[in-house]
Amino acid sequence: xxxxxxxxxxxxxxxxxxxxxxxxxxxxxxxxxxxxxxxxxxxxxxxxxxxxxxxxxxxxxxxxxxxxxxxxxxxxxxxxxxxxxxxxxxxxxxxxxxxxxxxxxxxxxxxxxxxxxxxxxxxxxxxxxxxxxxxxxxxxxxxxxxxxxxxxxxxxxxxxxxxxxxxxxxxxxxxxxxxxxxxxxxxxxxxxxxxxxxxxxxxxxxxxxxxxxxxxxxxxxxxxxxxxxxxxxxxxxxxxxxxxxxxxxxxxxxxxxxxxxxxxxxxxxxxxxxxxxxxxxxxxxxxxxxxxxxxxxxxxx
Numbered sequence: 001x002x003x004x005x006x007x008x009x010x011x012x013x014x015x016x017x018x019x020x021x022x023x024x025x026x027x028x029x030x031x032x033x034x035x036x037x038x039x040x041x042x043x044x045x046x047x048x049x050x051x052x053x054x055x056x057x058x059x060x061x062x063x064x065x066x067x068x069x070x071x072x073x074x075x076x077x078x079x080x081x082x083x084x085x086x087x088x089x090x091x092x093x094x095x096x097x098x099x100x101x102x103x104x105x106x107x108x109x110x111x112x113x114x115x116x117x118x119x120x121x122x123x124x125x126x127x128x129x130x131x132x133x134x135x136x137x138x139x140x141x142x143x144x145x146x147x148x149x150x151x152x153x154x155x156x157x158x159x160x161x162x163x164x165x166x167x168x169x170x171x172x173x174x175x176x177x178x179x180x181x182x183x184x185x186x187x188x189x190x191x192x193x194x195x196x197x198x199x200x201x202x203x204x205x206x207x208x209x210x211x212x213x214x215x216x217x218x219x220x221x222x223x224x225x226x227x228x229x230x231x232x233x234x235x236x237x238x239x240x241x242x243x244x245x246x247x248x249x250x251x252x253x254x255x256x257x258x259x260x261x262x263x264x265x266x267x268x269x270x271x272x273x274x275x276x277x278x279x280x281x282x283x284x285x286x287x288x289x290x291x292x293x294x295x296x297x298x299x300x301x
Contacts, residue, residue: 003247003251004250004251004254006035006037007047007251007252007254007255008251008254008255008258009031010028010031010032010047010051010255011051011054011254011255011256011257011258011259011262012258012259012262013027013028013031014027014028014048014051014052014054014055014255014259014262015051015054015055015058015258015259015260015261015262015263015266016262016263016265016266017266018051018052018055018259018263018266019055019058019059019192019214019263019266019267019270020192020266020269020270020282021149021153021190021192021193021194021196021197021270021282021286022190022193022282022285022286022289023142023145023146023149023187023188023189023190023193023286023289024055025142025187025188026142026143026145026146026187026188026289026290026293027289028048028051029137029139029142029187030139030142030292030293030296030301032044033139033296033301034296034301039137040133040134040137041237042232042235042237042238042244042245043244043245043247043248045228045231045232046232046245046248046252047248047251047252047255048228049225049228049229050248050252050253050255050256051252051255051256051259052221052224052225052228052259053225053256054255054256054257054258054259054260054263055259055260055262055263056217056218056221057256057260057263058259058260058261058262058263058264058266058267059214059217059218059263059267060218061264062264062267062268063211063214063215063218063267066207066211067094067211067215070094070211071091071092071094071095072091094212094215097168097170097173097212098173098212098215098216098219100170100173100174100177101173101174101176101177101180101212101216102177102216102219102220103177104173104174104175104177104178104180104181105177105178105180105181105184105216105220106181107181108177108178108180108181108182108184109180109181109184109185111181112132112181112182112184112185113132113184113185116132116185117130117131117132121134131231132185133187133231137187138297139293139294139296139297139301140294140297141186141187141188142187142188142293143188143290143291143293143294143297144188144290145186145187145188145189146188146189146190146286146289146290146293147286147287147290148189149188149189149190149193149194149283149286150282150283150284150285150286150287150289150290151283151287152193152194152197152283153190153193153197153279153280153282153283153286154280154283154284154287155197155201156196156197156198156200156201156279156283157279157280157283159200159201160200160206160277160279161277164203164205165203165204165205165208166205166208167208168199168202168204168208168212169202171202172199172202172203172204173212175198175202176195176198176199176202176212176213176216177216179194179195179197179198180194180195180216180220182194183195188290188293190286191217191220192213192214192217192270193282193283193286195209195212195213195216196209196210196213196274196279197279199212199213200279206274206275206279207271207274207275209274210270210271210274232245
């Protein structure tokens, strides 16, 4: 019963924090450490995969009507999120922009992964077969990334009131993809916070920046989940005792549903905050949360 309760709490944290620009990794890892759970254990990785699946289901349900209006601009009434630019655009342009941004993410993300794992961890620190996730589960690093994310969001808040273009340019899409690639290895640096902020910096309207950010997230999530699954398959502890993951299926299914519900509600909150020009609230929250993480790190968690 305690396992179910803890998993339910982690699911609610994951569902809300994953889709708000406040870094789910920082919140979930801190919560796991406070509960005495090991974030790098195979069982925890398996649970996190299931929770990610739940949050992405919430994204698909919430954003599909808005993405459909962007793919079929005639279906979007003027002024609504997803409405096309004056003069209309090709229905495929949004998808092509997502593809260009995803390609930029892959180049930067894979490059950073190689640099951190092969150069920093293996050659400089002498840690063979180390994964980038191992390094950035340190609370000090997570706190620093969370603090940096807060600064980025606050800076974007200074320009978001004049970010009104209903059309995203090709250079802007590539910039957003590059920013997403920079976020991938750094636990605590909110991906949605960084990509929405990048969109606002590039002059995109609030709704467009939000729609584009989560379209990128949906494309990226299978790769993130696949990487976690490969880590599990390559883990010696799982090879020695594959049955250890069976005990996580029940709590994981409950957590998947709860994370989807929490994520759906979080998306309503995010959209409302963006539309009301309160983007900077998330920046201040990240700064405050980073201090809590630093405190937990100093206390030895």
